[in-house]
Amino acid sequence: MKLYCATTNKGKLREFRLAAERFGGGIEIETVPGLERIEPPEEHGETFEENAIAKAVYYSRYAPGPLFADDSGLEVDALGGDPGVRSARYAGPGATDAENNRLLLEQMRGAKNRAARFVCVVALAERGRLLGSFRGTVEGQLLEAPRGENGFGYDPLFYYPPFGCSLAEASAEQKLSVSHRGKAIEAMLRWLAGGRARAG
Amino acid sequence: MKLYCATTNKGKLREFRLAAERFGGGIEIETVPGLERIEPPEEHGETFEENAIAKAVYYSRYAPGPLFADDSGLEVDALGGDPGVRSARYAGPGATDAENNRLLLEQMRGAKNRAARFVCVVALAERGRLLGSFRGTVEGQLLEAPRGENGFGYDPLFYYPPFGCSLAEASAEQKLSVSHRGKAIEAMLRWLAGGRARAG
Numbered sequence: 001m002k003l004y005c006a007t008t009n010k011g012k013l014r015e016f017r018l019a020a021e022r023f024g025g026g027i028e029i030e031t032v033p034g035l036e037r038i039e040p041p042e043e044h045g046e047t048f049e050e051n052a053i054a055k056a057v058y059y060s061r062y063a064p065g066p067l068f069a070d071d072s073g074l075e076v077d078a079l080g081g082d083p084g085v086r087s088a089r090y091a092g093p094g095a096t097d098a099e100n101n102r103l104l105l106e107q108m109r110g111a112k113n114r115a116a117r118f119v120c121v122v123a124l125a126e127r128g129r130l131l132g133s134f135r136g137t138v139e140g141q142l143l144e145a146p147r148g149e150n151g152f153g154y155d156p157l158f159y160y161p162p163f164g165c166s167l168a169e170a171s172a173e174q175k176l177s178v179s180h181r182g183k184a185i186e187a188m189l190r191w192l193a194g195g196r197a198r199a200g
Numbered sequence: 201m202k203l204y205c206a207t208t209n210k211g212k213l214r215e216f217r218l219a220a221e222r223f224g225g226g227i228e229i230e231t232v233p234g235l236e237r238i239e240p241p242e243e244h245g246e247t248f249e250e251n252a253i254a255k256a257v258y259y260s261r262y263a264p265g266p267l268f269a270d271d272s273g274l275e276v277d278a279l280g281g282d283p284g285v286r287s288a289r290y291a292g293p294g295a296t297d298a299e300n301n302r303l304l305l306e307q308m309r310g311a312k313n314r315a316a317r318f319v320c321v322v323a324l325a326e327r328g329r330l331l332g333s334f335r336g337t338v339e340g341q342l343l344e345a346p347r348g349e350n351g352f353g354y355d356p357l358f359y360y361p362p363f364g365c366s367l368a369e370a371s372a373e374q375k376l377s378v379s380h381r382g383k384a385i386e387a388m389l390r391w392l393a394g395g396r397a398r399a400g
Binding site for chain 1: 245247249250253330331332333334335
């Protein structure tokens with residue numbers, strides 16, 4: 001089946017497609033032609049769920065089949081859960097990954113408690129109606145300097161103890177097998193594959 | 201394990217306990233002592249997810265273990281999805297089931313399209329941190345007069361075609377096996393029982 005995706009972020013899209021391939025079942029992830037020309041809804045939610053749901057419901061009106069949208073970010077315990085839903089724009093609107101990473105390192109200078117988690121919520125909707133939302137998280141520790149060239153976002157600062165390296169040092173396959181995004185999308189694909197008739 | 205529940209609605213609590221019993225695995229659903237004396241968060245969300253999540257995160261700070269909260273309601277196609285998140289207060293703050301049912305019948309007088317669905321979202325949180333949310337729905341048709349004495353809320357007006365009766369004419373067991381609430385709680389219990397380590 002074809003599953004439409006609201007993201008225009010190439011890094012995320014790559015991860016979604018890799019996850020669908022790993023899961024099997026012949027699910028193809030497609031973007032919606034012309035989506036980048038549609039005025040996006042504002043992301044004012046206080047939770048990843050609110051933002052992912054708003055995007056999925058909104059964009060699903062423009063898709064010929066079920067569509068999912070994601071919202072994700074980094075929660076840092078020492079910063080009271082920041083940057084959270086503001087992760088992508090932590091250093092300001094349109095901030096680059098490098099600027100956001102720099103600001104995070106500054107905020108964390110000298111912090112003893114470096115526990116953090118990535119959170120991803122994927123929401124699934126069809127013709128303007130929400131079908132469900134699926135959450136995945138991964139727990140790690142913030143490094144004091146970036147490590148690795150893979151991934152994107154805060155990956156270079158996110159040390160994942162079971163791997164003994166940052167998520168930017170892991171391969172795409174490795175990262176996806178443990179990541180917030182990998183878990184959220186897998187939960188959605190499991191639901192689509194088996195649970196939909198019962199859960200829906 | 202003990203699972204705490206934020207609801208003070210006896211009808212819902214009964215359904216949650218019955219669902220846990222059916223599911224097995226020794227999960228006991230407990231209320232939080234003194235919860236009714238804690239100032240509740242306001243329910244201003246535009247989605248069931250927002251309200252369920254706000255309640256779960258808030259009340260979980262007062263519970264000694266994982267706590268869930270639900271938000272649920274009736275979406276009527278001919279009313280553009282109303283009463284939706286306002287189902288419990290459709291006829292005004294503190295409205296009774298009978299008042300809400302009466303208003304719904306009035307609004308639907310003469311409507312040809314009587315398609316409606318119950319939606320339930322259960323959100324699960326622990327010590328102020330959201331673990332996930334789980335959605336269940338059930339599709340039906342609105343009757344032109346109430347039928348049956350079981351259940352609560354809009355059940356007497358909700359005709360469920362596979363049963364050939366309203367949800368207020370079905371037994372509690374029957375209703376739970378197909379209901380929005382039954383499906384949402386089952387999704388949460390499945391996640392707790394098996395998927396938590398992987399999904400979490």
